[in-house]
Amino acid sequence: xxxxxxxxxxxxxxxxxxxxxxxxxxxxxxxxxxxxxxxxxxxxxxxxxxxxxxxxxxxxxxxxxxxxxxxxxxxxxxxxxxxxxxxxxxxxxxxxxxxxxxxxxxxxxxxxxxxxxxxxxxxxxxxxxxxxxxxxxxxxxxxxxxx
Amino acid sequence: xxxxxxxxxxxxxxxxxxxxxxxxxxxxxxxxxxxxxxxxxxxxxxxxxxxxxxxxxxxxxxxxxxxxxxxxxxxxxxxxx
Numbered sequence: 499x500x501x502x503x504x505x506x507x508x509x510x511x512x513x514x515x516x517x518x519x520x521x522x523x524x525x526x527x528x529x530x531x532x533x534x535x536x537x538x539x540x541x542x543x544x545x546x547x548x549x550x551x552x553x554x555x556x557x558x559x560x561x562x563x564x565x566x567x568x569x570x571x572x573x574x575x576x577x578x579x580x581x582x583x584x585x586x587x588x589x590x591x592x593x594x595x596x597x598x599x600x601x602x603x604x605x606x607x608x609x610x611x612x613x614x615x616x617x618x619x620x621x622x623x624x625x626x627x628x629x630x631x632x633x634x635x636x637x638x639x640x641x642x643x644x645x
Numbered sequence: 646x647x648x649x650x651x652x653x654x655x656x657x658x659x660x661x662x663x664x665x666x667x668x669x670x671x672x673x674x675x676x677x678x679x680x681x682x683x684x685x686x687x688x689x690x691x692x693x694x695x696x697x698x699x700x701x702x703x704x705x706x707x708x709x710x711x712x713x714x715x716x717x718x719x720x721x722x723x724x725x726x
Contacts, residue, residue, distance in 0.1 A: 617723060632724045
């Protein structure tokens, strides 16, 4: 299991390749990567992500452990960045390894749903018209009910 | 007790954290105490439905006990991922 909360970028290829090593008992690896999405009118200059040091690491470790137990994973990984990011930059990634693909896909979705509304991160969008905190979505909260 | 604020709660209160002496028994009692202090707290805590709370770094309810608690954090709903 690997969890990292960091301001620095990560290399998707390197992280994915390392995660995929040594899984003689697992037949499936799923990775998901989230990017900063530019606004519809392309005016988003940057995304600033604030977090709660200490609680964030504990929450992500608990989520990864839950996913491993619930979906019988061989391994799980969560990387989430904070600080100032521009459109196109990678914000976060999850990776899951399981014997079969169904559990690997479901565990990745489980982790994403929990990261959205149970990990202490807050996003602020900076555009040429100013800065605004990103509001949580009801659908993100609702997504947890299926687990 | 250390009180931490994040995102727009931090902006409204004006500091990221502060240490206060309180005899509040629950989170709700603490909120009531803070709101009675100054306008900026009243502004930050005016809509509890849009706030979340963590007690010693774990998500909690507003009726959670503060017995033995070292750290309470207030923030808006989280937007990770």
